[in-house]
Amino acid sequence: MKKLSILLVIALLFSFLSGCCQRDTTETSATVRLLNFKPEIASVYERIAKDYENETGVKLVVETAAANTYESTLTAKMATNEAPTIFQINGPRGYANWKDYCKNLENSTIADIVTDDDLLLKTDEGVFGIPYVVEGYGIIYNDAIMRKFFALPDKKTNLASAEEIKSFEDLKEVVEEMTKRKKDLGIEGVFASTSLKPGEDWRWQTHLLNVPVHYEFDKNDIDLETDEVNNFNFEFAENYRKLFDLYLNNSVTDKKMLGSKITGDSMAEFALGKCAMVQNGNWGYSQIKEVGGNVVGEEDVKMMPLYMGINDENQGLCIGTEGYLAINKRADENAQKASEDFLYWLFSSETGKRYVTEELGFITPFNTFSNDETPDDPLAKEVVRWMNMEGTHTVPWDFVIFPSQVFKNNMGSNLLMYAQGTKNWTDVRDAAVKDWKTESNR
């Protein structure tokens, strides 16, 4: 009996030890592992993986980080045996964090098909990120409600359609009259809720703030790749405030109640026809479409620029890219090669391109896509239309050089307190300037 139990214990130990020491070395070398940033397209990637394996025999494993957890998921995964071979970094700041992992992609097949070299994520040492989707944001509006407003017999404004809104003054005039007539229009407010819940405030502390930041750096000829960006004076603070106030004062939700509103609430309000306008980007169309009982017709979803009285006559949408794909240089050599091949396949082969335009819905910056290979949803079409419009100044996504997440979070909480009336605008402005400086020097 004694002998038997000793044997048992030893057997147990062995199985335990072999279990934890054994490393799976077979066949993992050529596996492509992609950590996907966008939960809404996870299921499409699964089908792509299947097709890719059928076509090329290379295994593609796609994992998806839940919303808002990309950095933490990536941090955790990077230290494992199954580290992603393709991952996403958010512009120059993201690169600074992951530079030990980003492979130099200069002259790679995938870098060569990018239409404009300026779009690449570059440093003096090489190319480290490939932009893969171009997105745009502005004020999304429901043209059906706008037409209803402009058809009101006793309207005071001289404008005749939403297309004619060409400046902040036009926008303000229309919006304020719409607020007065909201009963006639059957809406609860002109703008959807200004979602200011912590973590849900990126439309204001990042996207809206991008406009004054861009124009300030543009005006002063700041070179975005140097330390000159460490100084920001918020010269266009009043312009920012004007538009932000317009959002707050003509909203579905009372100003003091915005601290619990999330982006999803705003998109649902728009989809259900409770409001006529919402600030967001073309990615938001899937959210509008998914809302049960949505009443917005596909042909009525339009977009206009963020007019705030800075450069209204030429103002275009804010169009750019924040997500860059990088290849993990610490991964196995074969896997790195396989990852490059996969990206090239996805953005140049017939099967890959079909997935990209039809199912992922990406407007891509690759020269392998012809003009008619663009996504079909109305907001993507709007972005393409504005991008190609003569005489407009497309505002680039300069927010990728915002100093840190802390800066953005502080800005967001200050905006919330401003909305609630517990902080005045001068303090919000000064805090933004001060935070920019301290966060830049960390």
Place this chain on the structure above:
Amino acid sequence: MKKYAPLFLLPLTLAFLVFFVVPFLGGLILSFTEFTTVENASFVGVENYVKAFTADTGFLNALWFTIKFTIVSVISVNVFAFLLALLLTKSLKGVNFFRTVFFLPNLIGGIVLGYIWNVIINGVLSYFGVDITFDASYGFWGLVILMNWQMIGYMMIIYIAGLQSVDRGLIEAAHIDGANHISALWHVTIPSLMPSVTICTFLTLTNSFKLFDQNLALTGGAPGKETSMLALDIYDTFYGRIGWQGVGQAKAVVFFVIVALIALVQLKLTRSREVEV
């Protein structure tokens, strides 16, 4: 059989080493480095610890907020749990039903509870035209209510178990000696209940101090960072700035030391009041 003891202990010891001691030491080492993942750390000395306290006031504010929260919730949870336990050890109808009902909230995850209470509290506050992010004190009391709702049931079960094991003879003897209900409770029941008190204060104290999910879901630190507790502040530091993961790690080590110290002192204090029967 005794000579085989080390052999039998080996699997568990190994597991303890691999899953506890090694990661713990790893974390300690990381707090002295700058890193993105555990693989690319470079040594920077005590710089992270200096930054943790001097870069901004976030950590100290969070510490102060956490201490206030812990004091209030430890007292309220234990008082209410004890009173409920007293009530539910009387021979009432449906005692088991009520015990189950009070215990149930404990089975729901913190994030879910946080969102549920976020909706409830905002629903009430909306009558006053504000929401929970309007004032830090709303967030504070919201967290206290949430903590009570979640923890009371669990502590109640421990107190009930304690109350049921109190020697009836002692209480009867006290009554015969002329003690009324209050003094019997105070001088006989509670002293014999000290082991339960020890474990309940320990659990509420450490759980309140380490609260994270509920804090994240209920207030997310709003307004500003005023309702951030320590764990949330550490999380925000870790992901808030590029290259600041080490500072977050340093804060986490300080956090561990504080929790360990408080728990040790508390155990010593309440243990000394336990009586042998």
